Amino acid sequence: MKSSMHNPHLAPEKYGIMDGISECIVTTISSKGPNAAPMGIIKNSNGIKIRVFKGSKTYGNIMNFPFLAANVVYDPKIYTMTTFSNLERSQFDTIVYEDVEFPVLKDGISWMLFECNNLQKSSQSLVADLIPVKAKLSHIDAVRAPNRGFNSVLEACIHATRYQLTGSQKYLDLMQYHAEIIRKCGGKTEKEALDQLYRFMKTNK
Amino acid sequence: MKSSMHNPHLAPEKYGIMDGISECIVTTISSKGPNAAPMGIIKNSNGIKIRVFKGSKTYGNIMNFPFLAANVVYDPKIYTMTTFSNLERSQFDTIVYEDVEFPVLKDGISWMLFECNNLQKSSQSLVADLIPVKAKLSHIDAVRAPNRGFNSVLEACIHATRYQLTGSQKYLDLMQYHAEIIRKCGGKTEKEALDQLYRFMKTNK
Incomplete structure (x- = not known):
């Protein structure tokens, strides 16, 4: 699975995940359905990581099924919505990876599906290495001047x-x-x- | 010229100029050469405007030759450079509009060339209506998660x-x-x- 880090089709930069902390909407799945939450994806020369605080739905979902999608979003209302609440079911799309269905955002610019590896739990949070396994750039012409x-x-x-x-x-x-x-x-x-x-x-x- | 506002090929959204204030690098020309400065492009339902303060090179250049290009840039160093200084000549590209050469940024994501109309001068600044006349999206796949x-x-x-x-x-x-x-x-x-x-x-x- 690690080899996908070097698969040029899965280069994170192509999907908007750059060096530093990318403010993405992270989607995960549980038996109750999809969840979306705003989170930072941390990328440096050593790879890609996420830190998730205990008590959040994302934490529980990753512990049960160690995959997440990082969605790049330019709609500010998705950030406010997911800060306080989940999104409506109609705002998710379903993708399939190795015969498993997984939620991504319907109106995102891009998404990258990651396997969460090497989960390190502390009293407050977990840190996981993120291994890209599938990705899509949905809107190739979505240019935005900084606002x-x-x-x-x-x-x-x-x-x-x-x-x-x-x-x-x-x-x-x-x-x-x-x-x-x-x-x-x-x-x-x-x-x-x-x-x-x-x-x-x-x-x- | 006003009709270009309704030319779908020159829809500002296609080049990253959205509602609100877009933080762009504005390029202008004088007999001394090209100039680049960080400025806000103001867009609302009434059209597109800019406000330029007196004493700046951009102010003088627009008064002499009422055109400007709004460049969308994702490189933070272009913002710091142009806040305090001009760019190197090698960082500009030259485009041609109605047989006149005009500078845009070489490494920008997109640029829109505007004619500055209806210049309204006050004691401190000038406000101009911006009429799009030419534009290019140079990097169609430049997606970036917010950072x-x-x-x-x-x-x-x-x-x-x-x-x-x-x-x-x-x-x-x-x-x-x-x-x-x-x-x-x-x-x-x-x-x-x-x-x-x-x-x-x-x-x-």
Whole structure:
């Protein structure tokens, strides 16, 4: 399986997984159905890894069936949705790998299916090596200029999660800072994502 | 010329110019040669605009020859370079529009050439309507997962400029905040861009 790391058809860069931490939507499967969650895919010269915190659905799903798909997504509302909730069944597509069905995002730009190897558990999280086994670039012409509003949706989602974990005012202030950038620089979808984020936070109080 | 707004071959979305503010590298020309500067291209349902501050090379160039190219770039070092300096001649390509040569970036993902119409000058800046006249998607398969390090390079460049204009500690603190994200989430190129940014700031003190 390791040899697929060197299969040029499965070069992560072709699917948007670059050096550093790629902010992807990770899809996994359990007997209850597909799950989607925003997560960082860590790539450096040693390979690709993920760190998943205990208690999350992704953690449980990987422990039961050690595969995940990293979906590259340009829709800010997918980030806000998956930060607080799962997606609708209709937002997933099903792919088949070695006769097993696996969920990926229907509206993603690309996806890479990884086998999770060498699972290392600590008290808080697990770290797994990710071995690419299948991939697809669904939208080859999806070019996007950087948008500070889009970027701030991701930041606001991260700070929203930290606020919900800690209750610290610091994270509400950072959310406010990014909300201003979203209002100034974002398009319609980024502004809708911000509204959605604040709605989710009220519901989850 | 206005009809090109409705020419589907020149739909801005095809070249990465989306609703909201697209952070592009704007290239312009003068008798001294090409210039590149990071700027926001503003798009909403009324059309596409740019706001350019007085005193910049871009301002002077547009006043003399009212065309600009908006280049979509995924290389963070192009943002740090153009924040403080011009690019090397070798980093520009020349395109021809109605028998006139115009500079675009050699390593960009896409470019759109705009005619600047309806120039409205205020004491501080000019605002122009941008009418697309020619465009090219150079790398159709350049997909990128969002990277918080890359995004923070753009933020650090903006705060570096503000710091140099105002001398306010607030902007150095924001740069430091983004530098930490670049070190944690960026790839090799983002980290090099950060080093370059701090070098430029020392030189420009």
